[in-house]
Amino acid sequence: MTQTMADPIDSDLQGPIERPSPALLQTLYRKDSEEMQRVGIRQGLWAAVLVYLLFSITDILLIPDAALPAIAVRFTVGIGTLIMVELQYRENAPAARMDLTCAVALVLAYVGWLFAAITTRHTETISYYLVFGAIFMMSANLFFSFRFQFSILVSGVMLLASLSVLFYLFPYNRIYQLSFGIFHVSCFIFTSYVNWKLNRERYNVFLNALEAKMQHKEATERGKALLKLSRTDPLTGLENRRAVDERLRDHWGAWQQQGRRFAVLLIDVDFFKRYNDCYGHQEGDRCLILVAAALSKTIEAHDASIGRYGGEEFIVITSLDKQEEVADFADEIRSTIEKLALRHDQRRDGMQIVTVSIGAAFTRHQTGAKLEKIIHEADRALYLAKASGRNCAKLFDPNDPQSSDESENIAALLKIAIEKDLVSLVYQPIQNVKTGRVEALEALMRLNMLDGTSVPPSLFIPVAERTGAILELGRWAIRTVCREYLSNDHTRIVSVNVSPIQLKAPGFATSVAAILGETGIAGNRLAFEITEGLEMEMHSDVLRCISDLKLLGIKIWLDDFGTGFAGLSWLRLIDFDTVKIDRSFLHDCSSPRGEAMLQDIVSLLRNRGPKILVEGVEVEDQMELIRELGIDQVQGFHVGRPARVESIRAEAPVRQRQLPIQKSA
Structure with missing residues (x-):
């Protein structure tokens, strides 16, 4: 199967969606939430430090004798941590480093305060005041968004510190140790669960957001791929x-x-x-x-x-x-x-x-x-x-x-040419070199503007071929030749130029047969001149059409031989009745090389068998050369110029005496 340039677009539409692995998801989660974590750490620290410093009031009220060192610890650790975290935030330090700073600060804040507070003489008061130690464990899970394992470590250290103080200060009060120990353990478990739950929810939110982004990206990419596909040629991959x-x-x-x-x-x-x-x-x-x-x-x-x-x-x-x-x-x-x-x-x-x-x-x-x-x-x-x-x-x-735009005016003119009688035919005689008699005429199309100005065939014929008007004009020319000239037996054969466009058109041979039947003219009195041009592609439709025309008896002539590249191939494929050598070869005979070229062409054609006609004979010297070469027929101003049908009819009696008419059976 041929691979096309548009295949990558199809693969974009058909390819499966790539899902990241769990490890990659974790990496993406940390990367995606990095800035949000940094902001959260900063905000959480400010809230935690504020609460931590406000508890200085309870230090003064509950443990006045140890309040000064306890408050000193609070402000030292609190303000110091704030300064460090602010510096880290401004330096775009990673969230993990800021988390570590806050975790160390939490432990120092609790342990430092604890060792300062237990120096008080108010033992009973401190026994109740230790309840607030649970706040430090809670802060590790509530004020900060520590990862679960890290949160367990931090709050676990503070739990051990709390239990150690309980057993150190109150070694004989089992009820107190049991009740407050259970309270601290319960706080540890509860806040750890809350931390796990919050982390899980944050991760699920991230997954949902990531899934939404992926679906949006997929939809966008597929939309782009579909749009590109709708604008792309499926074979070449170029824009359509x-x-x-x-x-x-x-x-x-x-x-x-x-x-x-x-x-x-x-x-x-x-x-x-x-x-x-x-x-x-x-x-x-x-x-x-x-x-x-x-x-x-x-x-x-x-x-x-x-x-x-x-x-x-x-x-x-x-x-x-x-x-x-x-x-x-x-x-x-x-x-x-x-x-x-x-x-x-x-x-x-x-x-x-x-x-x-x-x-x-x-x-x-x-x-x-x-x-x-x-x-x-x-x-x-x-x-x-x-x-x-x-x-x-x-x-x-x-x-x-x-x-230019003039050709567009001509194209518009050709649409009404037949209806407005703007198109007409002139006839140029074709002379037999041996007998000197005119034995055929070539019908040439002429076109006038609405004001009577004539349009050269070199201008309107290409326009007619390009626009397709040549099809209707061609049928009109064949019908006109049959009606105004052949039907009155003015000459034996009239040739009509046929465009390659006509030969390629479906039903051309059928339309010619209909015209012959309509006018009662035998096909052998009509010749079609096919120009050896580059537009004449030898595909089966053209060859079949020529074969059908020959079955009708129509003569097939090859016009302008030598001007294109396909002449020899045409001679090999088609049995032409006459080959017309282009006038340029005759006019080049002023040099020995040009004359030799014409002789070579004549020799080639004579070996193939068709009649040879040379066009463009304008002077007697050229006519003498034609006789020397043994050419069959000639055409040119020396023989006769193109003339209207009226002028040709006036000379018809003379031509009839010169050459009898072969009537159709």
Whole structure:
């Protein structure tokens, strides 16, 4: 099973609560109650010393002859102990040391007073006065919070001192010894029990408080873990879209209120669907985990955050606000993934490793600015990066017509283009080199703005592909060709450019069959030109669609051969009827090297069997070279410029005399 970066969060939620051992509990208890004990010792000592000194009055009343030494002992021990404990408290001495000081002081206070008091001549009075000795034992357990064993020791010493005095002063009075001895022992037992009970209750209170703290901590930690889990992508451990959206809102708020600019980078793993299909979903998950880890490490030094924004798409938010800095940052990210060297054999674009395409956008002052705008701009920049060959980064440029707001106006225009008759077709002739006759036409789409201004195909076709409008426009183009031209037998074959988006769309071949049936046109009078571009991924859906189209009799042409990386693979997989060599190879023939390149391409294609068509023929010298190379067909301004259907129809009788029409059965 693939281990994910989010596993620690799951373990936080599922792990048992760790309970401290009894020994550790005792340590925690002493540590937790340390300051409280120090304060309690100080307060208890002040109360005990005050009571101890007040008994000086009873010394004067009951044993006046021994009062002076007894009172001297009281003040010496009492004041001395207060001074020592105050010094210890201010020096943050541990509670155990302060307890020891108080315990020694208690014993000294009792024994010192006792030896001073028994020097009195009032024997009978002292026999009753000794009753108050029990107060000293009680004070060890009531005025102070001694631990039970320590309390037993201290009060036990004072008990022995009391019993010794009883037997020393009154050796023959058994009744007195018995009664007062039982009284002192009873006080010892009673106060010891009270001390044990109080210590036990204090410990239980501590345990309850500790349990409450642990439960609160556990609830807090689980709450944090749940919150983190709800904001974490379960596969990569990065922030998920929910967390990213919150972070984006925070950055947007800082930008609106404080002017703190930021940039958004959308990162897409190139050809990831093919990676998944080839290596399996488990390897696909591993690929995403490795990419996520590399991205996380890369952004650490750039004051940036990262999240997973979609299936194979990541998003980085950074406070960088200079175009050069973001460009360098984006290229560093791209280079980092490239250096991972994750094998990807199914790309068919000249690369054999996993790479990423990156689109970036900045915050900028504009009318009606919204948070969604910067994401949309980054997405448009990403589209341009993918259209530019992938494994590159593009920054959104509002002045670039391919990514600017003008493309959004075109996107809106395309939605109403068919309804408002803003889209039309022109036809460019294709000539047979040997006969000199025009034997086919290529249908080219044109678009006008509402004011009649024309929009270049290089601008509106990418927008149509990006927005999906190409699907409806493509069906309209095929239907229009069949209705306005093929149905009137103006030419034998008309070719129509077909976008990879259309070939990937479910039901495209079925919709073409419906149009052919609706217009009564045979499929062999229609040709579809497929551009050899990077968007043309050779997955099963595309190959199946092409196979279905060929079953309908439709000719399949490979357009712009030589401009991409997939041409040879397409020639191996698909039996093309015609291959169009890109105009750039013909125009490079002014040099011997360029001419040799064109000859090599022609030789390669001739061995494969399809007809060869060279486009971009503009002058007679180029036409002569075409004849020398034995090219089958040509297209270009030298043969004929794209024209409206009306102009083509005017020339139809001449073409009909030149080339008979093959009617459908």
